[in-house]
Amino acid sequence: MIEIKHPEYHAHYNPETTTIVIVGILELKGATEYNPLQSLLLEVAEQKPSLVTLDVQNVEFMNSSGISTLLRFGIKIRDLGVSRLKILGSNQHSWQTKSLKNLQRFVQNADIDIK
Amino acid sequence: MENVAQDELLAQLAALQAENISLRQENEDLQEMLEAVTEHSDTVSADLRHQAAILAETYQRTQDELALARQIQYGLLSPSHPDWDKLEVICYTTPATQVGGDFYAYHAFNDNHLALAVGDVSGKGVSAALLMATCLSLFQTSLLYRLTPAERLIYLDKMLMPYSKFRNQNCAMSYIEVEIKSKEDEVNNVNNANNVNDEPVLFPTPYSLLHVVNAGCIPPYIKRVNGEVEQPEMGGFALGQGLGAIAGYQQLTIELSPGDMIILTSDGVVEANNIDGDMLGFDRLMQIVRDAPSSSNQRQGSEAVLEHLKREVFTFIGSAEPHDDITMVVAQVRGER
Numbered sequence: 241m242i243e244i245k246h247p248e249y250h251a252h253y254n255p256e257t258t259t260i261v262i263v264g265i266l267e268l269k270g271a272t273e274y275n276p277l278q279s280l281l282l283e284v285a286e287q288k289p290s291l292v293t294l295d296v297q298n299v300e301f302m303n304s305s306g307i308s309t310l311l312r313f314g315i316k317i318r319d320l321g322v323s324r325l326k327i328l329g330s331n332q333h334s335w336q337t338k339s340l341k342n343l344q345r346f347v348q349n350a351d352i353d354i355k
Numbered sequence: 356m357e358n359v360a361q362d363e364l365l366a367q368l369a370a371l372q373a374e375n376i377s378l379r380q381e382n383e384d385l386q387e388m389l390e391a392v393t394e395h396s397d398t399v400s401a402d403l404r405h406q407a408a409i410l411a412e413t414y415q416r417t418q419d420e421l422a423l424a425r426q427i428q429y430g431l432l433s434p435s436h437p438d439w440d441k442l443e444v445i446c447y448t449t450p451a452t453q454v455g456g457d458f459y460a461y462h463a464f465n466d467n468h469l470a471l472a473v474g475d476v477s478g479k480g481v482s483a484a485l486l487m488a489t490c491l492s493l494f495q496t497s498l499l500y501r502l503t504p505a506e507r508l509i510y511l512d513k514m515l516m517p518y519s520k521f522r523n524q525n526c527a528m529s530y531i532e533v534e535i536k537s538k539e540d541e542v543n544n545v546n547n548a549n550n551v552n553d554e555p556v557l558f559p560t561p562y563s564l565l566h567v568v569n570a571g572c573i574p575p576y577i578k579r580v581n582g583e584v585e586q587p588e589m590g591g592f593a594l595g596q597g598l599g600a601i602a603g604y605q606q607l608t609i610e611l612s613p614g615d616m617i618i619l620t621s622d623g624v625v626e627a628n629n630i631d632g633d634m635l636g637f638d639r640l641m642q643i644v645r646d647a648p649s650s651s652n653q654r655q656g657s658e659a660v661l662e663h664l665k666r667e668v669f670t671f672i673g674s675a676e677p678h679d680d681i682t683m684v685v686a687q688v689r690g691e692r
Binding site: 302303308312315334335339342345346 | 396398
């Protein structure tokens with residue numbers, strides 16, 4: 241289990257389910273503050289599981305640096321060319337409905353499930 | 356040799372081509388990321404504008420509701436100037452926020468027996484305002500019963516408890532009753548005195564009796580017609596905790612002469628803060644009361660004193676945010692000396 245506990249968000253990766261869950265508000269300042277989350281995502285990508293599920297259903301807000309972090313993760317998945325990407329979102333948070341599909345710019349066959 | 360050099364050149368060319376492809380891919384990725392991030396920013400900005408509009412609308416609705424609540428709360432209070440012949444009374448209250456926990460109340464048992472109260476519910480805002488309405492209602496109900504001032508506070512302490520104790524709220528109250536003595540009372544008193552002592556008849560100065568009880572509020576100031584100021588030292592548990600019903604309330608009786616004034620205030624007056632964080636305090640308030648006009652002219656004497664108190668207190672507060680609700684009641688005994 242890889243885990244990040246931050247006052248504003250939590251993130252953890254469960255290797256058994258190969259699922260990354262992020263919860264909270266991602267309003268950190270600049271790329272530097274996103275380094276721990278970026279490292280977690282890239283580390284998971286490097287493990288090359290056949291399926292990676294990214295669950296952001298409970299991320300209420302994400303700023304531009306946060307979305308860049310997710311996009312870099314998508315690029316890494318594409319470049320490694322091994323894992324399928326599944327994204328779980330929620331239509332309760334309107335940024336997800338509009339911005340998550342942009343991951344398909346990089347991982348065209350990403351499965352985006354917005355509930 | 357030529358073949359080796361050619362192979363090296365081809366390898367370098369291949370590496371350059373690979374690097375070129377990689378850079379082109381990176382460039383495309385960056386372009387895509389830029390577009391995606393811009394789109395995300397637009398989405399988030401639109402969301403924030405939408406949220407801000409909802410917040411503004413909610414804020415406005417809350418303000419409108421609070422303004423209505425303030426009107427309703429003021430509607431619960433009696434007019435600031437009771438039309439009494441023998442006691443000139445003026446009342447003033449202002450909440451720190453839209454609604455507050457302070458109140459004043461008065462009642463005439465008859466023309467010569469009058470009651471005044473200043474109440475101060477702990478806390479501020481809506482929760483204090485709701486308990487204030489309950490206190491006021493219970494106070495008015497208590498007036499249906501023939502109780503001494505001390506018994507009235509005990510009754511209120513008990514009756515308020517179910518509404519206040521579970522939230523650790525209480526209501527401080529300063530309560531007075533004034534008994535105006537008539538000419539007949541004076542003659543009877545003189546005759547009685549003569550019967551006992553067989554002294555020559557001296558027509559006494561008319562007087563009234565002030566009965567004071569206090570439930571955790573500021574004891575009343577008594578400003579004599581000659582300008583001297585007294586303040587009885589008396590405490591007592593605030594209402595609604597059940598403690599006053601156990602310990603009882605001290606009741607003082609003080610003689611008043613025509614022209615004497617009684618000033619009731621809530622804690623918010625003493626605890627008023629200025630912009631430097633200094634508190635008005637008891638000493639300053641005592642001085643303000645001393646400096647208030649003390650005239651035997653009983654036409655609007657209490658109003659002049661209230662205006663003086665308000666001017667001094669609000670000048671002290673200046674531009675500071677209101678710290679607490681402020682309530683002041685000034686009463687002056689009418690009648691010829």
